[in-house]
Amino acid sequence: MASTQPWRLWLVLAAGTTGIGLGTVLMTDILRLDPCHLCIFQRLLMLVLGTLAMGAALSTKWRAPSLAFGTLAILTALAGAATAAHQSWIQLQPVGEISCAAAQPGLIEIFVERLGELAPSLFLATGFCDDDDFRILGLTLANWSFVCFGIAAIATSWALRQSLRHTDARAAAIITPKV
Structure with a gap:
């Protein structure tokens, strides 16, 4: 059975996650949504x-870069899932009890504010994290983000495993003398 080419897996992941990230920009504009700091941070992570x-995808021939990019991708997907899970939890709380708009801004809020100053069309936060009015098939955008990051984490783990198998097979082919 032929193994899947790892670069193709990575390319599909790159296209999918970039498409989702840019899709949130379009959705915000078209539907006139007000994204919060956590929404913008999830967009950035995507x-x-x-x-x-x-x-x-570009480094599947070499083990070290492939491992580095893959590991960072998995960590990014997990960070996105954690952020989306936190926002989903905030949205489940009674109205007015918990919000992301605290008296002292955290690191995410400060970071997103700076990005919003640099590129407002991509990163300007104008909403509140506990706002869950907009739903698709009964799920909030934070819920959908969690699902997307979860799928991305699983797919990224699989792609990394394929990449490492591919580089191991290439190394074995180079080292093993042909008779």
Whole structure:
């Protein structure tokens, strides 16, 4: 049975995650949504994940870069899932009890504010994390983000495993003398 070419897996991941990240920009504009700091951070993580997957696609011939890009991609997907899970949890709380708009901004809020100053069309946060009015098939956008990051984490783990198998097979072919 022929193994799947790892670069193709990474390319699909890069296209999918970048498409989701850019799709959130379009959805925000078309539907006139007000994304919060956590929404924007998840958008950024999705775009970073796409960039890392592209890096992995371009480096599948070499073990060290493939391992580095793949590991960073998995960590990014897990960070995105954790952020989406946190926002989903905030949205489950009674209205007005918990919000992301605290008296002292955290690291994510400060980071997103800086990005919003640099590129407002991509990263300007204008909403609140506990706002769950917009739903698709009964799920909030934070819920959908969790699902997407979860799928991306699983797919990224699989792609990394395929990449490492591929580089191990290439190394074995180079070392093993042909008779």
